[in-house]
Every structure is written in structure tokens, then in C-alpha cells.
Amino acid sequence: MRIEITDGVIAAEEIVAEMKAGTDGAVCVFDGIVRDNTRGRRTLHLDYEAYREMALEQMRGLAAEAVAKFGVRDVAVVHRLGRLLVGETSVLIVVASAHRGAAFDACRWLIDTLKKTVPIWKKEQFVDGAVWADGEPFPSDIGLPRTSVTGAQSADGEPFPDEIVASKSADRLVGESVDEPGVDDVGRIR
Amino acid sequence: MFRGIQESKTCARVCFWNMRVQVLYFGVLKDAFGSESEVLELAEGSSVADLMRIYRGRDVGRAGLWDSIAVAVNQEYTQAGDVLQEGDEVALLPPVSGGCAV
Numbered sequence: 001m002r003i004e005i006t007d008g009v010i011a012a013e014e015i016v017a018e019m020k021a022g023t024d025g026a027v028c029v030f031d032g033i034v035r036d037n038t039r040g041r042r043t044l045h046l047d048y049e050a051y052r053e054m055a056l057e058q059m060r061g062l063a064a065e066a067v068a069k070f071g072v073r074d075v076a077v078v079h080r081l082g083r084l085l086v087g088e089t090s091v092l093i094v095v096a097s098a099h100r101g102a103a104f105d106a107c108r109w110l111i112d113t114l115k116k117t118v119p120i121w122k123k124e125q126f127v128d129g130a131v132w133a134d135g136e137p138f139p140s141d142i143g144l145p146r147t148s149v150t151g152a153q154s155a156d157g158e159p160f161p162d163e164i165v166a167s168k169s170a171d172r173l174v175g176e177s178v179d180e181p182g183v184d185d186v187g188r189i190r
Numbered sequence: 191m192f193r194g195i196q197e198s199k200t201c202a203r204v205c206f207w208n209m210r211v212q213v214l215y216f217g218v219l220k221d222a223f224g225s226e227s228e229v230l231e232l233a234e235g236s237s238v239a240d241l242m243r244i245y246r247g248r249d250v251g252r253a254g255l256w257d258s259i260a261v262a263v264n265q266e267y268t269q270a271g272d273v274l275q276e277g278d279e280v281a282l283l284p285p286v287s288g289g290c291a292v
Contacts, residue, residue, distance in 0.1 A: 032290025048288065051216055051281055054265035055288070079288060091289045111289055119262070119281070120288025121217035132218040135285030138260045144242065144270045 001063045002076035002094075005056050010078050010089045019076055024096045028103035030111050032091040034084045038133075044125045048081045048090060051119040055079070058118045062110060070106035072097035077110060079120060090122075117142060209234050209276035211241070217284045219259075222250035232274065238263065239270040241280065258285050 002015065016029055034046050063075040076094040084090055093110050097103040116136050123132050137143065214227045232241060238261050246256045261268050262281040274280065 034290075049216065050288070051214065051262070051265070051283065054262055054281070057265060115289040116286065118288050119216065119283050119286055121284065122287050123217075132221070132284070133287035135287035137258060137285055142260050142267045143258070144238070144261060 001060070001067070001074060002078065003056065003059045003063055004078045005050060005052060005059070006078060006080050007082050008080070010080050010092050012089055012092050015076055015078065015092060016094055019074060019094045019096045021073065021096060023098060024073060025098050026096070026100035026103040028095045028097070028100070028107040030091075030093040030107050031089055032093075032111065034086050034088050034090060036086045038124060038126075042127050043086065044127060045086070046084050046090070047123040047125065048079075048084065049121055049123075050079070050081055052081075055119050059114065062113055062118070066095070066106045066110050070095075070097075070102045070109070072102050072106045075106065075110065077114070079114075079118075081120070208232065209236070209274070211274055211276075211278045211280050213241075214279065214281040216281065217287075218252065218255065219250060219282055219284055222252075223248075230280075236274050237270065238268055238272050238274065238280075241274065242270070245282065255284065259283055260285075 002019075012029075012031055016027060020027055035043065037043055059077045059079065063077050066072065066075050072095050074096045076092070078092045080088075080090055091111070091114070093107055093114075095103045095107045095110070097106070116139055121132060121135065123130055208231050210229050210231050212227055213230050215223050215225060220226055230241070230244070232244075242256070242261070250256075260283045261270075262283060263272065263274065264279050265281070
């Protein structure tokens with residue numbers, strides 16, 4: 001397995017070529033690149049930063065889990081940090097497998113899970129300002145339960161019911177909003 | 191020799207009841223605090239939830255941010271009830287946004 005965090009350009013074609021073996025019938029590649037806008041707001045560049053050691057360990061764990069879960073032969077996960085320009089590769093995932101179904105499934109699962117659990121963040125620099133991208137809510141087994149953190153705080157009142165929290169999560173999954181609408185909504189209610 | 195005794199006395203008084211952890215900030219929290227990390231002194235036996243109670247009082251300019259973060263201790267995701275130890279590396283992690291655009 002090739003698991004890396006790099007500050008340099010990701011050599012996508014080279015990595016894909018290296019991943020192929022005689023027993024493979026499929027190689028599925030996900031090449032995540034920097035888009036030139038977020039919701040129509042023009043992006044100049046993105047700055048990625050990570051909790052590097054933990055991110056690498058999380059990526060290793062995901063790759064091993066993908067192999068075990070989908071039965072694919074090999075996986076490569078490479079993420080770049082630092083300043084990236086429009087069109088550059090920020091993340092590359094390659095899955096090699098005897099059959100295409102498992103390769104597609106593993107590839108999709110890897111990028112979706114990476115985006116929710118690997119501690120990497122990006123700051124978007126627009127023509128008219130910069131903002132940290134909101135990110136997706138943590139899965140319930142990773143995020144702190146709201147009740148256990150707020151329970152002892154008399155001034156904060158009761159935690160919101162699950163349905164409010166859940167709808168907040170759904171809103172935020174629609175897109176990487178810049179203004180974090182779900183969270184602002186909660187703040188206003190409070 | 192004398193210095194050594196003095197140090198151990200200080201340690202007995204301060205360290206017995208308190209412990210220190212290093213807290214790392216990332217993304218929006220790093221900007222909000224203007225710092226990458228901080229050493230925090232906590233009562234012995236404090237949990238992750240106890241530490242979060244301290245932080246929730248701090249204004250970071252985004253309503254609800256504290257409800258959305260995860261906490262890692264020594265580079266592993268942790269639960270609110272987990273007890274912290276002297277010298278732990280605690281990381282406050284805003285929702286992650288690695289990978290590519292949605």
C-alpha cells in the first residue's frame with residue numbers, strides 16, 4: 001500500500017502505473033482536483049494543512065480497512081498539503097482489484113470516509129477574502145456527544161434534540177457552505 | 191543538592207494536584223486563537239469533557255463551533271469521558287475538509 005502526505009506535486013500517472021499488477025482486472029482512480037469556484041465564488045487557490053502524523057495514521061487505517069472490507073488487492077492514498085492552484089491534484093486514490101465492482105466501491109468509500117475522518121483542513125482563498133471550508137460533520141463515533149460535554153453546564157441549557165442536530169448535518173452535506181448556515185441557525189435559536 | 195530538594199518540594203506542591211497537557215489547534219481554531227498550541231494545567235483526573243468545558247467559554251467567533259469539533263488524544267480520536275494524563279497531546283479538531291471539493 002502506498003500511503004503518503006506530500007508537500008509536492010502528486011505524480012498521478014506514475015502512481016497509477018506502479019499500482020498495476022498481473023492479477024488485476026481493474027484499476028479505479030479518483031483524482032481530486034482544485035475547482036475554480038465554490039458556489040460561484042471564484043477561487044484563487046486552496047491552502048491545505050493537516051495534523052500530519054495523525055492524518056497519515058488515519059489514512060493507513062482506511063487503506064487497510066478498504067482492503068479487508070472490499071477484498072481489493074492494493075490501495076494507494078496520497079494527499080498533498082500547502083498551497084494548491086486550480087486544476088492541481090489535492091488527493092489521489094488508486095484501487096487495484098481483480099474485478100471492477102470492488103474497485104469502484106472501495107474507491108468511493110475511501111474518498112467519502114477520508115473527507116469525514118482524516119484530520120486535514122483547507123482554507124479557500126477567493127478573490128474577495130479567505131475562509132476555512134466548513135467540512136463535513138464528524139461521524140457519531142468520532143465526534144463528542146453533545147450531551148456529555150454540555151450536560152454539566154447550567155448556563156448553556158439543554159442540548160438540542162436529535163432531530164435538530166440531524167437536520168443540521170443534512171444541511172451541511174449539501175455543499176461546503178462558506179457561511180456555515182446550520183451552525184448559525186443553532187446559534188440564533190440559542 | 192539544596193536546589194534539588196527545593197525543586198522536589200515545588201513539584202510535590204504543584205504537580206501532585208495538577209497536570210499539564212499540550213493542546214493543539216487546527217484550521218479555524220488556530221486562526222481564532224492566533225496560536226498553534228497551548229499548555230493547559232488541569233486538575234489530576236480531568237476528562238476530555240472537563241477540558242472542553244474550559245474551552246466552551248472561549249469565543250471563537252463562530253456560534254456552534256464547539257458542538258462540531260472532535261478531540262484526539264495522542265493522535266487518536268477520543269471520547270468525552272476519557273481521562274487525561276500528564277503530558278498528553280490533545281488536539282481540538284474542527285470538522286475536517288481534506289480531499290477535494292464536494
